[in-house]
Amino acid sequence: xxxxxxxxxxxxxxxxxxxxxxxxxxxxxxPQSTQSSPRIPGIFFSAVSAVSAVSSFLTGxxxxxxxxxxxxxxxxxxxxxxxxxxxxxxAKKTAAGTLAPDEISDEVDNxxxxxxxxxxxxxxxxxxxxxxxxxDAFRLDFEAKFQEDAHGSYTGAPGLNCPSQVLPTTCxxxxxxxxxxxxxxFFKKIDYExxxxxxxxxxxxxxxxxxxxxxSQWKDVNVNVKYMKNAQIQLGKFxxxxxxxxxxxxxxxxxxxxxxxxxxIAPGRDIGGMVHGSFFKHGLTYATGVFRHDGDNARSKKVExxxxxxxxRVTFAPFRRVRLPGDIDVGAAFAVSSLSDDPYLPNxxxxxxxxxxxxxxxxxxxxxxxxxxxxxxxxxxxxxxxxAEYTWVTDGRLRQGLGDEDLPxxxxxxxxxxxxxxxxxxxxxxxxxxxxxxxQGGFGAVEVVGRYERLWFDSAGGANxxxxxxxxxxxxxxxxxxxxxxxxxxxxxxxxxxxxFNGIREQVEDPSRSPLLGGGAFWSQxxxxxxxx
Amino acid sequence: xxxxxxRTLAAIVVLSLSxxxxxxxxxxxxxxxxxxxxxxxxEPFFDDTVVHEIRLAINSRxxxxxxxxxxxxxxxxxxxxxxxxxxxxxxxRSRGTGSRSGIKPGLRVDFDRYTTDQKFLGLKSFILRNQxxxxxxxxxxxxxxxxxxxxxxxxxxxxxKLFINNQYEGLYTIVESVDKTFLxxxxxxxxxxxxKYDYPSDAQPYYFxxxxxxxxxxVPLPYKPETHETDPRPEFIVQLVQAINQTGDAAFRTVMxxxxxxxxxxxHVAVENFxxxxxxxxxxxxxxxNYYFYQFQDRKLFTFIAWDKSEAFKSGSEHSIFHxxxxxxxxxxxxxxxxxxxxxxxxxAYLDALIDCARSxxxxxxxxxxxxxxxxxxxxxxxxxxxxxxxxxxQKTFTNDQFESAVSDLRVxxxxxxxxxxxxxxxARR
Numbered sequence: 009x010x011x012x013x014x015x016x017x018x019x020x021x022x023x024x025x026x027x028x029x030x031x032x033x034x035x036x037x038x039p040q041s042t043q044s045s046p047r048i049p050g051i052f053f054s055a056v057s058a059v060s061a062v063s064s065f066l067t068g069x070x071x072x073x074x075x076x077x078x079x080x081x082x083x084x085x086x087x088x089x090x091x092x093x094x095x096x097x098x099a100k101k102t103a104a105g106t107l108a109p110d111e112i113s114d115e116v117d118n119x120x121x122x123x124x125x126x127x128x129x130x131x132x133x134x135x136x137x138x139x140x141x142x143x144d145a146f147r148l149d150f151e152a153k154f155q156e157d158a159h160g161s162y163t164g165a166p167g168l169n170c171p172s173q174v175l176p177t178t179c180x181x182x183x184x185x186x187x188x189x190x191x192x193x194f195f196k197k198i199d200y201e202x203x204x205x206x207x208x209x210x211x212x213x214x215x216x217x218x219x220x221x222x223x224s225q226w227k228d229v230n231v232n233v234k235y236m237k238n239a240q241i242q243l244g245k246f247x248x249x250x251x252x253x254x255x256x257x258x259x260x261x262x263x264x265x266x267x268x269x270x271x272x273i274a275p276g277r278d279i280g281g282m283v284h285g286s287f288f289k290h291g292l293t294y295a296t297g298v299f300r301h302d303g304d305n306a307r308s309k310k311v312e313x314x315x316x317x318x319x320x321r322v323t324f325a326p327f328r329r330v331r332l333p334g335d336i337d338v339g340a341a342f343a344v345s346s347l348s349d350d351p352y353l354p355n356x357x358x359x360x361x362x363x364x365x366x367x368x369x370x371x372x373x374x375x376x377x378x379x380x381x382x383x384x385x386x387x388x389x390x391x392x393x394x395x396a397e398y399t400w401v402t403d404g405r406l407r408q409g410l411g412d413e414d415l416p417x418x419x420x421x422x423x424x425x426x427x428x429x430x431x432x433x434x435x436x437x438x439x440x441x442x443x444x445x446x447x448q449g450g451f452g453a454v455e456v457v458g459r460y461e462r463l464w465f466d467s468a469g470g471a472n473x474x475x476x477x478x479x480x481x482x483x484x485x486x487x488x489x490x491x492x493x494x495x496x497x498x499x500x501x502x503x504x505x506x507x508x509f510n511g512i513r514e515q516v517e518d519p520s521r522s523p524l525l526g527g528g529a530f531w532s533q534x535x536x537x538x539x540x541x
Numbered sequence: 542x543x544x545x546x547x548r549t550l551a552a553i554v555v556l557s558l559s560x561x562x563x564x565x566x567x568x569x570x571x572x573x574x575x576x577x578x579x580x581x582x583x584e585p586f587f588d589d590t591v592v593h594e595i596r597l598a599i600n601s602r603x604x605x606x607x608x609x610x611x612x613x614x615x616x617x618x619x620x621x622x623x624x625x626x627x628x629x630x631x632x633x634r635s636r637g638t639g640s641r642s643g644i645k646p647g648l649r650v651d652f653d654r655y656t657t658d659q660k661f662l663g664l665k666s667f668i669l670r671n672q673x674x675x676x677x678x679x680x681x682x683x684x685x686x687x688x689x690x691x692x693x694x695x696x697x698x699x700x701x702k703l704f705i706n707n708q709y710e711g712l713y714t715i716v717e718s719v720d721k722t723f724l725x726x727x728x729x730x731x732x733x734x735x736x737k738y739d740y741p742s743d744a745q746p747y748y749f750x751x752x753x754x755x756x757x758x759x760v761p762l763p764y765k766p767e768t769h770e771t772d773p774r775p776e777f778i779v780q781l782v783q784a785i786n787q788t789g790d791a792a793f794r795t796v797m798x799x800x801x802x803x804x805x806x807x808x809h810v811a812v813e814n815f816x817x818x819x820x821x822x823x824x825x826x827x828x829x830x831n832y833y834f835y836q837f838q839d840r841k842l843f844t845f846i847a848w849d850k851s852e853a854f855k856s857g858s859e860h861s862i863f864h865x866x867x868x869x870x871x872x873x874x875x876x877x878x879x880x881x882x883x884x885x886x887x888x889x890a891y892l893d894a895l896i897d898c899a900r901s902x903x904x905x906x907x908x909x910x911x912x913x914x915x916x917x918x919x920x921x922x923x924x925x926x927x928x929x930x931x932x933x934x935x936q937k938t939f940t941n942d943q944f945e946s947a948v949s950d951l952r953v954x955x956x957x958x959x960x961x962x963x964x965x966x967x968x969a970r971r
Contacts, residue, residue: 164771176771352606353615373600410598410620479618479630479655481600520657 137541139192147192151203152541153259155185159363161532162524167365183207184536185258187227197235201246203227224304227277238285248275248303249282249295249321250341252384252397253424260438262393262428262455263494264510264536265362268463269399269422273357273380275303275317275343291328296320302345302378310353311371314345314378321382334389341382347403349375354480356403357420359463361514362492363532366523368516369465369488372418372480376404391430391455398423402468408481415483416470424461428498431456439540445502455498464489464517478521489517508536581726583662586623586699587717589682592926593701595669595715596622597633604705611635611643616654621661628652628661638742639820640673640851645711645936647671648703668716669703674851676939677947678931679923681714684816684850686919690901691894693809694727695847700927711934712927719833719846721768727846733838734774736764737848738829746827749876751786754779764834777841778834785877793880799841803881804890809845810866810878811894813853815902815962817860817954820852823875825865854950858957862895862965885971892966899959899966917955924948 131141137149158181161168170179189203205225230244247255251274253267265271282297301307302314321341347355359369384397399422405415430436431454434443444450470484478486496510512532519527586593599619607617616632632654637647648669653659672678681698688695696717703713717723724731740747740763752758756775759782760766766773781800788796797803809832813821822845824830833846861868866878882888903914913921932941939947 166771349602352602352610408600410600410618412601475629477630477655479632481603481618482630482655 144196146194147196149191150541151187151189151191152539153185153187154539155259155536157182157184157264157534157536159532159534161364162530165364165366165523165532167361167363187258189228197233199232199234201228201230203229236285238287240284242282242284242297243280245277245279246282247277248280248299248317248319248343249284249297250275250303250319250343250380251382251399252339252386252395254305256438259506259538259540262426262438262440262457262498263459263496264508264534265494265512267397267422267424267426267459267461268359268362268490268492269397269424269461270305272305272359272463273399273401273420273422274305274382275299275319275345275380276305278303278317280317290325292322292324294320294322302343306345306357306378308358311358312348312351312353312355314347314355317343317345319343319380334387334392337386339382339384339386341380343378343380345378345380347374347376347378349373349408356418356480357401357465359420359465359488359490361490361516361523362494362512363534364523364530366516368490368518368521370478370480372403372482372485373405373408374403374418375406375408378403388436391433391436393428393436395426396424409483410481415467415481416473417468418465418485419468420463420465422461422463424459426457426459426461428455428457430454440498440500440506442500442502448502452502453498453500455500457494457496457498459494460492461494462489462491486518488521491515491517504540506536506538506540508534508538510534510536581663583664583717583722586662586664586667587697587715589697589699589923590926591699592712592930593623593699593715594704595701595713596704596707598622598706599633601706607633607635607646608643611641611646616651618655621650621652623661626661628659630655631659631661636668637671637673638740640671640849642671642673642938645671645673645934645938647673648713664718664722665720666718668718669701670698670714670716670851671938672712672714672851673938675947676943677854677951678712678714678927678944679920679948679951680816680853680855681716681850682923683916683919683951684812684818684853685847687816687898687901687916688809688812688847690915691808691812691897693805693812693847694844696723700923700930702930709933709935711936712930719767719848723846724835728835728837728844730838731768733840734769734777734836735767736760736773736778736834736836737767738832738834739763739765740824740827740830744827746873748828748873749782749785751782754783763829767833774836777836777843780841781843785880790883794884801843801877803887806845806877807881807887807891808894808897809847811891812898813847813850814860814862814864815895815898815958816850816853817856817858817864817958818850818853819856821847821850823865823878828873829875854954857950858954858961862892862962862969888971892969895962895966899962902955903959914955914959916958917952920948920951920955 129143131143133139133141137151139150140148159168160178160180164176165178166176168178170177184207186206187203188206189201191199191201191203193199203226205227224245226245228244228246230242230246232240232242234240249255251270253261253270254274254276256266278299278301280297280299282295284293284295284297286293297319299317299319300315302317304313306313319341320343321339323337323339325335325337327336349355354371354373356371356374357369358367358371360367378401380399380401382397382399384395387394399420401420402417403419404417407413408415428436430440432442432451434441434453440453440455442450442453444452446452464487465485466487467483467485470482474483476482476484476486478488491514493513494510495512496508498509499507501507510533512534513529514532515529516522516527522528524530597619599617603617603619607615612635614634614636616634618630619633621628621631632651633648634651635641635646636649640647648671649666650669651666652661653665670681672681675681678700682700685695685698689697696719698717699715701713701715703710719735719737721731721735724733724735739761744763747763756779759778760773760775764775764778777800784793784796784800794803810822813823818831819825820830822829822832831847831849833848834843835846836843856864866874866882882891902916905912905914906918931937931944937944
């Protein structure tokens with residue numbers, strides 16, 4: 009109990025700038041002033057926060073305000089209905105009163121709290137985004153997300169070569185994402201969203217002639233009908249409900265890059281329809297849908313990916329009624345896709361390194377069914393968070409042997425454990441949010457992050473059939489994997505701007521498929537400037 | 542007494558001779574040629590006294606895909622069998638430029654595509670040439686033999702029947718890959734920079750003119766790196782091209798000596814000309830074509846390596862010895878060749894090399910006076926070797942009559958080419 013008192017004494021006044029924080033009412037121990045972090049940066053507050061959290065853990069009390077909705081990953085679209093609703097409901101509990109542009113607002117679910125925008129007629133506002141509103145009948149928000157990187161890795165990394173150069177030349181700077189979009193609603197019952205990537209590389213005519221599949225520049229294009237909160241219907245293009253990290257919004261990530269598992273074996277976006285909702289005050293959420301394919305992560309220029317996909321995901325808070333430090337959400341998902349061998353190129357999943365995009369596992373020939381399973385846990389307590397996820401995918405290989413015989417399933421697995429800690433004492437939210445904005449009397453929010461992960465491929469069985477081999481028709485697929493340690497610092501300067509520094513150490517497990525001669529580990533570095541409007 | 546003295550003297554002489562013998566042997570170089578190199582493990586595979594049989598086991602869908610997408614360089618896994626030797630998990634892909642075919646695909650066979658360092662008889666790869674542009678099936682093998690007879694680097698070749706999943710798919714030519722194994726055997730080193738002159742069909746013809754100092758103008762096109770792919774050294778190709786185009790006459794030979802053995806170069810062109818190759822260094826189809834270019838390790842020196850002679854022999858035995866040298870538009874003449882033969886010694890070296898070709902092609906069989914020369918005998922031998930396989934080839938791109946006719950044309954070429962070239966050279970002497 010001493011530590012929280014110490015925190016109270018050390019905290020320098022009330023820094024909250026918004027309405028009274030609802031989370032404070034639920035706080036057993038700390039007064040409001042400690043809910044919003046002090047504006048003095050540095051290790052001092054890190055220590056204070058740490059002491060506070062540890063103390064809370066030991067006393068069993070909630071050391072900070074109840075985790076805000078934003079401690080959940082705000083999903084990019086409504087498809088992660090569960091987490092999103094939770095976020096919306098809790099958004100008002102954030103320490104700083106002003107919503108970040110990429111933060112999920114309460115308005116959609118709580119019309120009463122919608123900001124005034126000029127009365128019942130046409131109005132223009134810019135609270136989160138530039139917005140046009142026609143009373144309750146219509147709302148149109150303009151959004152933009154920009155992520156620009158400076159990066160480096162081992163000498164001569166082909167993945168970092170400048171696309172416009174004939175001879176291999178490393179490019180330090182990259183316009184990684186430049187997305188613009190609109191979102192809004194009709195009568196507060198039908199949400200819509202359209203988002204487009206501006207910098208995606210189009211295929212050349214030669215690529216198209218060779219049968220390569222162009223990657224769509226349209227990201228989220230969908231409507232969500234929510235006349236029934238427990239059974240909302242979403243149609244269009246959005247993320248298949250699978251994978252905690254994959255469903256975390258692009259500007260909300262704790263790391264510059266998503267996990268290898270999220271990028272290469274979770275489905276990603278596709279066109280389809282989904283029903284989603286929540287029960288028990290978001291204690292149980294679900295989402296299930298049917299999609300045309302199995303997401304754009306399974307596709308590449310040369311790989312068509314799976315066909316019709318059925319996916320479902322549930323999350324629940326198992327310890328809601330138990331006094332534990334922070335909030336723990338547990339999720340699980342599965343997806344089943346049909347796999348065709350119509351494409352003449354191997355249609356399996358692939359594995360590539362994080363930044364340098366070196367392929368350490370080439371796709372194999374598949375046919376039959378692709379089955380994905382996933383389980384995850386997401387714990388948030390005060391300034392800290394911890395996430396872990398395990399994913400398992402098997403691909404059928406009917407008649408894929410050299411003699412047209414069936415082969416044992418190809419298999420991909422991944423896991424990661426990730427932790428974050430906000431040094432400046434704010435409550436952990438996604439997106440990371442500063443109580444005191446940089447150059448506005450504060451320093452912003454500074455967070456240290458760490459993650460260890462593995463993605464690996466092999467065949468389920470087959471060891472008794474043949475010797476392991478790297479061919480795309482091997483009965484016994486020679487295992488290949490990548491282990492990555494990511495360490496970094498996030499600095500949210502204000503509502504719009506975030507800087508991320510990541511160092512990534514990677515080790516490709518099969519030396520012959522490592523980008524480095526002899527197969528040693530290598531470090532990559534990346535600095536990302538993110539601007540969200 | 543005298544007998545004893547004579548015995549003693551004889552003993553002294555014998556002892557003296559035996560004592561000095563090693564010294565004499567060490568100080569006098571042996572006139573005999575250096576011992577033949579040890580037989581290489583792959584030699585049986587290039588044994589051209591037989592028609593080989595190569596069997597590939599491949600997923601039936603992959604073979605169909607390879608034929609449908611023959612323009613694509615996609616690799617497909619398969620198992621390889623030659624005689625009683627099986628190599629598992631190799632990779633094959635469609636290959637070629639003008640010779641690409643979806644009916645009878647030319648193939649590149651890579652033993653180490655999926656298994657690092659996997660080799661077959663010491664080879665990492667080889668080519669199965671489909672002869673889709675050569676009704677006789679012999680142009681390649683005959684041309685490369687002539688290059689090698691004249692001491693110029695060229696791949697070895699032999700004919701083979703190809704079976705896919707135990708079904709005969711046609712007569713092919715096994716062609717040695719120009720790779721590090723080839724370099725090591727040919728030049729006794731392999732760490733230099735090897736490029737393949739890659740002439741895309743839609744590219745502007747290139748005659749070694751100066752494209753400026755930007756390396757991008759030369760590498761990876763038209764000079765595609767085959768070794769050190771991620772770290773090519775295009776600057777030396779730039780320097781070579783600029784030396785060809787910018788060096789004054791007085792310094793040309795001295796400067797060029799650093800980059801090229803010009804005598805070897807004109808020999809290379811002479812052999813191509815002798816076999817009437819329309820698609821070689823002095824190609825009819827747009828500047829240069831069909832050669833590898835090797836820069837020796839730790840030196841600026843380059844050398845040419847012959848490649849793809851499918852178009853040889855087609856122009857007939859009266860193919861001009863100055864074809865595309867002096868008999869074309871000036872803008873289309875090769876800058877290097879034009880400058881080289883402007884020097885009398887290199888001009889004569891070119892003519893001498895043509896005479897060497899003529900003599901080699903007309904060389905009678907050992908112990909025989911008159912009769913067919915080496916080239917004609919070789920044609921007959923190859924014809925007898927491959928005839929059945931060619932006639933029963935289910936995927937051939939020519940009729941059996943065209944095959945017989947093409948072989949007859951080759952015989953005519955062999956009978957007359959040497960005389961024609963000898964006469965043309967005599968007329969061309971200055």
